[in-house]
Amino acid sequence: MKNIKIYGSGKSIPNKIIDNSFFKKTINKDDEWIFKKTGIKTRHIIEDVEEYITLITDSASQSIKNSNVSIDEINLVIMATSTPTNLFGGASIIVNRLGIRNALAFDITLACNGFNTAFYTAFQYLQNDNFKYALIIGCDCFSRWVDWSDYKTSILFGDGSGSILIGKDTEEGGLINYYYNTHCSQHDILNIRMNERESEINSVKIKNNYYDCMFMNGKDVFNYVISNLPDFIVKSLRNANLTLDEIKYIIPHQANQTILNILAEKIGISTNKILSNIEKYGNTSAASIPILLNETISKNLLEKGDIILLLGFGAGMSSSIIIFKYA
Numbered sequence: 001m002k003n004i005k006i007y008g009s010g011k012s013i014p015n016k017i018i019d020n021s022f023f024k025k026t027i028n029k030d031d032e033w034i035f036k037k038t039g040i041k042t043r044h045i046i047e048d049v050e051e052y053i054t055l056i057t058d059s060a061s062q063s064i065k066n067s068n069v070s071i072d073e074i075n076l077v078i079m080a081t082s083t084p085t086n087l088f089g090g091a092s093i094i095v096n097r098l099g100i101r102n103a104l105a106f107d108i109t110l111a112c113n114g115f116n117t118a119f120y121t122a123f124q125y126l127q128n129d130n131f132k133y134a135l136i137i138g139c140d141c142f143s144r145w146v147d148w149s150d151y152k153t154s155i156l157f158g159d160g161s162g163s164i165l166i167g168k169d170t171e172e173g174g175l176i177n178y179y180y181n182t183h184c185s186q187h188d189i190l191n192i193r194m195n196e197r198e199s200e201i202n203s204v205k206i207k208n209n210y211y212d213c214m215f216m217n218g219k220d221v222f223n224y225v226i227s228n229l230p231d232f233i234v235k236s237l238r239n240a241n242l243t244l245d246e247i248k249y250i251i252p253h254q255a256n257q258t259i260l261n262i263l264a265e266k267i268g269i270s271t272n273k274i275l276s277n278i279e280k281y282g283n284t285s286a287a288s289i290p291i292l293l294n295e296t297i298s299k300n301l302l303e304k305g306d307i308i309l310l311l312g313f314g315a316g317m318s319s320s321i322i323i324f325k326y327a
Contacts, residue, residue, distance in 0.1 A: 002127055002168050002174075003168065003169045003170070003171065003172065003173055003174035003327075004123055004126055004166050004167065004169055004174040004175055005166065005167060005168075005169035005171070005173065005174060005327050006164050006165070006297070006324075006326070006327075007067035007068070007069055007133070007165050007167055008062070008063040008064060008065065008066035008067025008068075008069070008164065008165040009062070009063055009066060009162070009163065009165070009290065009293060009294040009297050009298075010058070010059040010060060010061065010062025010063040010064075010065075010066065010163050010164075010294055011062070011160065011161065011162045011163075011287075011290065011291045011295070012054075012055040012056070012058040012059040012062070012160065012161045012162075013055070013159075013160045013291075014045055014046045014047070014051060014055060014158075014159050014160065015044070015047075016044060016045050016046070016047055017042050017043070017044055018042065018043055018044075018045060019031070019041060019042045020034045020035065020040070020041060020042075020155070023154070023155055026148055026149060026154070027148075027149060027151040027154065027155070029151055029155065034155050035279075037155075037256075038155060038156060038256050038257060038258070038278070039256065039257020039258065039260075039276070039278050039279055040155065040156065040257070040278055040279060040282045040283075041279045041280065042158075042279075042280055042281075042282070043143075043156075043157065043158030043159075043281060043282030044158050044159060044160060044281060045143035045158060045159050046141050046143065046159045049085055052085065052139075052141050053085060053090075053093065053094070053097065055139070055159070055160065055161045056079070056090070056094050056137060056139045056161045057094055057097045057098060058161070059137065059161040059162055059163045059290075059294075060094060060098055060135055060137055060161075060163045061098065062163070062294075063135060063163040063164055063165040064098070064135070066165075067133075067165040067167075069133050069165060069167065071098065071099060071100055072101065073132055073133050073167075074100050074103055074132075074133045074134070074135050074165070075102060075103045075104065075130075075131055075132060075133065075134075076103055076104050076105075076122060076125050076126075076131050076133070076134040076135070077091055077094070077095050077100060077103050077104070077105040077106075077135045077136075077137070078091065078105075078106060078107075078108060078118040078122050078134065078136050078137070079091040079094060079105075079106075079107050079108070079137045079138075079139065080107070080108045080110065080115045080117065080118040080136070080137065080138045080139070080286040081107055081108075081109070081114065081137075081139045081140055082109050082110070082111040082114065082140060082142075082192075082285065082286065082315070083139075083140045083141045083142060083144065083145065083285075084107055084109075089106060089107040090107060091105040091106050091107050091137075092105050094137065100135075103135075104131075108121065110286070110314070110315050110318065111140070111190070111285050111286060111314045111315035112253050112255065112285045112286060112312065112313060112314025112315060113253070113286075113312040113313055113314040113315060113316065113318045113319065113320055114138060114285070114286035114314075114315075115136070115138035115162075115286050115287075115288075115289045115290055115310075115312060116178075116289065116310055116311075116320040116321070116322050117320060118136050118137075118138065118286075119136055119164075119166075119310070119322055120175075120178045120320070120322060122134035122136050122166060123166070123175050123178075126166070126168055132167055132168065133165060133166070133167040134165070134166050134167070135163060135164075135165050136163060136164050136165075136166065136290070137161060137162075137163040137290075138161070138162050138163065138285075138286035138287045138288070138289060138290040138291075139160070139162070139287050140284060140286050140287055141159040142157040142159070142214065142283075143157060143158065143159050145192055145211070145214050146213060147213040147214070150213070152216055152218045153214050153215075153216050155282075156255075156282055156283045157214075157282055157283050157284070157285070158281045158282035158283065159284060159287075160281060160284040160287040160288075160291055161287050161290075161291075162284075162287045162288075162290025162291035162292075162293065162294055163290055163294075164290055164293065164294075169327060171327050172325075172327075173304075173305070173325035173326065173327035174324065174327065175322060175323075175324050176240055176242075176307070176323040176324060176325055177236070177239065177321075177322075178320070178321070178322050178323075179232070179235075179236040179320065179321040180318070180319075180320045180321075181228065181232055181318065181319045181320070182316050182317065182318040182319070183224065183228070183317045183318075184316060184317075186220065186316075187315075187316060187317065189216070189217040189220040189224070189317065190214075190215070190216045190217070190221055190314065190315055190317065191214075191215055191315070192211050192212060192213070192214050192215070193212045193215065194209050194210070194211055194212075195209070195210055195211070195212055196208070196209060196210075197209075197210055221255075222256070222259065224313075224317050225255070225259050225263075225319075226259065226262050226263070226266070228319065229263055229311070229313060230263060230266035232319055232321065233250075233263070233267055233309070233311070233321065234267060236309075236321045237309075237323075240323050242307065242323065244267065244268070244269050246307055247269075247273070247307055247308065247309050247323075248273075248302065248306040248307055248308055248326075249273055249274075249275050249296065249301070249302075249306075249308050249309070250269070250273060250274045250308070250309045250311055251275050251289060251292050251293055251296060251308055251309070251310050251311070252274060252275075252276075252289070252311035252312075252313075253283075253288050253289055253311060253312050253313055253314060254276060254277060254278040254281065254282075254283055254284065254288040254289075254292065255278075255283050255313070255314070256278070256283070257278050257279070260274050260276055260278075275292055275296060276292075277291070277292050277295060285314070289310055289311075289312060293310070296308075303326070304326065304327055305325065305327070306325070306326045307323065307324070307325050307326070308323075308324050308326060309321060309322070309323050309324075310322040310323075310324065
């Protein structure tokens with residue numbers, strides 16, 4: 001299989017910040033309670049749709065600029081999002097804004113597990129000689145889809161966009177392995193359901209669809225993660241003939257700091273090796289891994305040859321692991 005390399009990365013966060021004091025009046029939860037339960041202090045939310053599109057474009061532009069890859073060489077764009085600005089998909093909108101020509105562009109809808117899935121999908125395309133460079137974007141704006149009177153969801157989510165640009169590489173490294181696990185029978189513990197609204201036109205009953213606000217059974221999601229993810233991580237490392245000591249960092253989806261702490265304890269790894277920025281941004285869904293990956297790269301925390309583990313989990317219920325050697 002052809003090796004790949006991360007040539008550039010980027011992130012973009014909305015300007016508007018909501019701290020935990022906001023929720024005292026809406027759901028009667030204070031900063032101490034929210035931080036203890038989630039590890040979140042602040043989250044950023046978009047103020048309009050145009051800002052959201054601009055965020056996505058900005059993070060993608062950073063990846064391209066940091067890569068030193070010509071925009072004309074990018075021929076694959078995959079956007080992981082469950083909150084596109086168009087029901088037919090948002091990737092083409094961003095490609096047009098960026099001025100990318102002749103690129104295959106499409107969305108992947110898998111919420112918090114979307115970025116890893118898009119990453120591996122792009123990797124598979126790059127095994128074909130027709131594709132050279134791929135732009136992968138993770139973005140979501142669930143602030144538009146939560147019920148702000150529901151403490152189970154409103155305190156958790158923030159908006160943002162993160163991206164990477166990958167391409168073929170002749171050096172040893174790249175994607176070592178990919179693992180995927182799903183419990184489809186639990187698909188209903190986290191969802192945004194489609195509903196129907198009936199009206200009558202010319203004596204004919206017509207139905208139109210609309211979406212409800214997000215529903216999440218927090219207890220079941222929590223139990224799914226802590227019951228399945230530790231063994232999943234251990235098995236994935238064993239299958240790759242690696243040990244935890246050989247992993248420089250685990251870069252996980254930022255769902256809840258308590259979850260990350262429990263995962264560290266269960267697999268026997270220092271919490272310093274499971275990176276986190278959830279305190280500042282909350283759960284940004286498909287954007288959380290690429291935002292954290294960008295910050296890790298920008299802070300020069302990775303050296304050539306370091307092995308990282310990208311851990312995604314969420315909608316489905318599904319989980320995925322990408323083990324990657326940085327070059």
